[in-house]
Amino acid sequence: MIAADLSMTQDSRPVLGQAALSLQGLSRSFGSLQALSSVSLDIEEGEFFTIVGPSGSGKTTLLRILAGLDQPTEGQLLLRGRDITRLAPNKRPTAMVFQSLALFDHRTVGENVGFALKMRGIAKAKRDARARELLELVRLGAEYFDKPVTQCSGGERQRVALARVLASEPEILFFDEPLSALDYRLRKTLEVELRALQKRTGRTFVYITHSLEEAMVMSDRIGIMRDGQLVQVGSPAEIYGRPDSRFVASFMGEVNILKVAEGRLPELDLPLPGTPDGYVVLRPEALRLEEGTETGAPGFAARVAEVFRLGSRVQLHLESPAGLMIAELPAETQIRPGATARVSFAPEAAHWVAE
Amino acid sequence: MPRLLRSLWLTLILALLYMPILSVVLASLANTRYMRFPHRTWSVGAYTDTFSQQETLTLHLVSLKVALCVTLFSVILGALGAMAFARYDWRGRSIYQKAVVLPIFFPQPVLGLALLMFYSALGIPPSWKTAIFAHMVWILPIVTLVISIRLFGYDPAQEDAARDLGASRWQVLREVTLPHLAPGLISGGLFAFLLSWSNLPLSIFTTGADTTLPEWLFSRVATNYAPVVSAIAVIGTFASVILGVLVLLGLRLSRARAG
Numbered sequence: 001m002i003a004a005d006l007s008m009t010q011d012s013r014p015v016l017g018q019a020a021l022s023l024q025g026l027s028r029s030f031g032s033l034q035a036l037s038s039v040s041l042d043i044e045e046g047e048f049f050t051i052v053g054p055s056g057s058g059k060t061t062l063l064r065i066l067a068g069l070d071q072p073t074e075g076q077l078l079l080r081g082r083d084i085t086r087l088a089p090n091k092r093p094t095a096m097v098f099q100s101l102a103l104f105d106h107r108t109v110g111e112n113v114g115f116a117l118k119m120r121g122i123a124k125a126k127r128d129a130r131a132r133e134l135l136e137l138v139r140l141g142a143e144y145f146d147k148p149v150t151q152c153s154g155g156e157r158q159r160v161a162l163a164r165v166l167a168s169e170p171e172i173l174f175f176d177e178p179l180s181a182l183d184y185r186l187r188k189t190l191e192v193e194l195r196a197l198q199k200r201t202g203r204t205f206v207y208i209t210h211s212l213e214e215a216m217v218m219s220d221r222i223g224i225m226r227d228g229q230l231v232q233v234g235s236p237a238e239i240y241g242r243p244d245s246r247f248v249a250s251f252m253g254e255v256n257i258l259k260v261a262e263g264r265l266p267e268l269d270l271p272l273p274g275t276p277d278g279y280v281v282l283r284p285e286a287l288r289l290e291e292g293t294e295t296g297a298p299g300f301a302a303r304v305a306e307v308f309r310l311g312s313r314v315q316l317h318l319e320s321p322a323g324l325m326i327a328e329l330p331a332e333t334q335i336r337p338g339a340t341a342r343v344s345f346a347p348e349a350a351h352w353v354a355e
Numbered sequence: 356m357p358r359l360l361r362s363l364w365l366t367l368i369l370a371l372l373y374m375p376i377l378s379v380v381l382a383s384l385a386n387t388r389y390m391r392f393p394h395r396t397w398s399v400g401a402y403t404d405t406f407s408q409q410e411t412l413t414l415h416l417v418s419l420k421v422a423l424c425v426t427l428f429s430v431i432l433g434a435l436g437a438m439a440f441a442r443y444d445w446r447g448r449s450i451y452q453k454a455v456v457l458p459i460f461f462p463q464p465v466l467g468l469a470l471l472m473f474y475s476a477l478g479i480p481p482s483w484k485t486a487i488f489a490h491m492v493w494i495l496p497i498v499t500l501v502i503s504i505r506l507f508g509y510d511p512a513q514e515d516a517a518r519d520l521g522a523s524r525w526q527v528l529r530e531v532t533l534p535h536l537a538p539g540l541i542s543g544g545l546f547a548f549l550l551s552w553s554n555l556p557l558s559i560f561t562t563g564a565d566t567t568l569p570e571w572l573f574s575r576v577a578t579n580y581a582p583v584v585s586a587i588a589v590i591g592t593f594a595s596v597i598l599g600v601l602v603l604l605g606l607r608l609s610r611a612r613a614g
Contacts, residue, residue: 069515089518096519102512106534115530119521168520 018081020045020172020204021066026075028061028228035061036228038075043172043206048198050207050215052251053225059208060099062225063174066206067096079171090119095170097178101161103149109135109160110145116168127167134163139193155186162197175207179214191217212251216240224248245353249281254315256282256325260352267322268300272347278354284315286349287327290342291335299344307337318343376592383585401582402590411587417483418552418568425490425551430544432491433498434536441506456496463493467560474561481563489561490551497550498543505539541606549595 019042028036064070068089117127132142138159223233243249306317386398555569
């Protein structure tokens with residue numbers, strides 16, 4: 001699907017073993033505000049890399065620097081080994097899907113998609129033909145070609161934005177939370193399509209979002225950002241299974257975090273021998289419940305406060321000595337609010353973090 | 356029945372709106388030195404006089420020079436000012452937004468006198484050039500407002516997107532910013548031209564030895580009336596109507612070609 005006349009020049013061809021994008025100590029401050037502090041990262045060729053962080057964590061600033069729309073105050077950015085830190089955005093073989101999508105609202109769908117080709121001086125007939133192809137590729141269909149973008153629905157606009165960046169044949173695509181404004185089902189559909197598109201084109205995608213769930217579905221690797229720093233980088237399984245801080249763990253959704261001191265969980269009054277001081281993370285599905293209040297069994301006593309049936313599973317809110325805890329059990333579990341239970345977990349299910 | 360009432364109402368409003376213009380047309384067709392009706396004799400002498408006098412040409416030229424300069428400068432400055440407060444968030448932005456429209460509320464004759472005193476304090480002799488500045492003090496806020504209305508619904512990320520897709524700064528201006536602003540620039544420009552063209556209170560104080568059309572019309576109506584005054588008014592009105600229609604047609608044509 002890559003037209004020969006649009007391919008990149010020699011010096012930006014992929015080189016084996018070289019990172020597509022290498023971020024070397026990127027920092028950005030706005031006056032006294034440090035938006036990014038020394039972010040270093042290698043993004044591999046053909047990788048779907050997602051940066052996850054709460055709002056204000058600096059992820060948009062980072063993406064704007066990668067796209068050339070902003071300049072770092074310190075550090076370097078290498079594209080396949082070439083320093084592009086100060087290169088203007090229109091000179092970079094990258095393209096970005098903006099959070100607001102930033103479609104040209106005085107133009108038609110076709111003109112939006114053909115924009116990058118127009119900027120390269122490609123003849124109208126040729127760019128129109130390419131725009132129609134791309135509209136098919138993003139499942140909009142060529143009949144949208146003449147429609148004004150202002151008359152498109154949210155999902156359609158999303159696809160127009162995607163076709164528009166694909167038209168510039170970018171080596172690397174950036175996505176700034178483009179799906180956040182869509183409803184759940186449409187978002188799910190587009191996540192899967194985006195992933196499939198990335199696989200099919202073999203391009204490097206860098207995606208930012210505040211939703212770890214979204215990141216888990218699409219990414220090869222995930223980087224977690226907090227206060228302008230990259231706090232953990234790893235595969236979705238690594239981030240999910242071995243978060244290295246409470247922050248990362250709580251970002252994963254609802255988890256139980258308990259304090260560890262002197263080989264014990266003081267809040268639950270349970271021993272946890274051999275565990276250094278810090279915290280343990282307990283996933284809701286790691287908790288086991290036994291109804292009734294027989295003492296002597298391992299674990300701690302808790303009262304079931306709320307029961308939520310989530311279809312594939314049942315989520316319980318437990319009143320425990322450590323406060324509210326969350327457990328998830330198979331859907332067929334029969335338990336009612338108000339019941340008392342003995343709660344336990346396998347010691348190896350408790351994942352330790354220092355902070 | 357309500358339909359009949361409604362059309363009667365509409366006719367009445369239109370009649371009230373156009374009656375004064377019609378009366379000026381009638382006045383221009385007389386040969387008397389007083390406005391009176393019915394005419395004893397009808398005459399188009401006022402029109403032939405208008406076209407044969409050098410003075411009327413000079414009047415129009417002075418007004419035209421002033422109005423065109425005011426339009427050009429107001430649109431440029433107004434566009435920049437509108438962008439400053441519609442696109443960027445900066446300290447004092449909301450104060451600027453209010454301060455910029457304040458001159459509209461200042462009584463024009465007082466403003467004109469103040470400007471005249473200001474010029475003489477600086478030792479600048481008043482002429483049609485100083486009138487340009489005087490007009491702009493009053494007209495620029497209006498133009499800025501008109502253009503900024505266009506900019507409020509504008510997503511500046513469009514410019515970033517265009518850059519990102521390979522557009523140079525100049526291409527961004529030509530392909531994204533200007534097309535978006537164009538309707539605002541055109542309506543702002545029309546406002547600027549018409550307000551300057553018809554301005555009397557500021558011109559009286561600030562044109563010095565030069566005379567604009569409204570100044571001349573005012574003095575002739577007040578002291579030395581002749582049907583030429585009405586004839587010039589009628590010619591001016593029709594010229595504006597024709598110009599307006601041409602601009603509209605031109606816009607529609609260019610839009611049809613673009614689409």
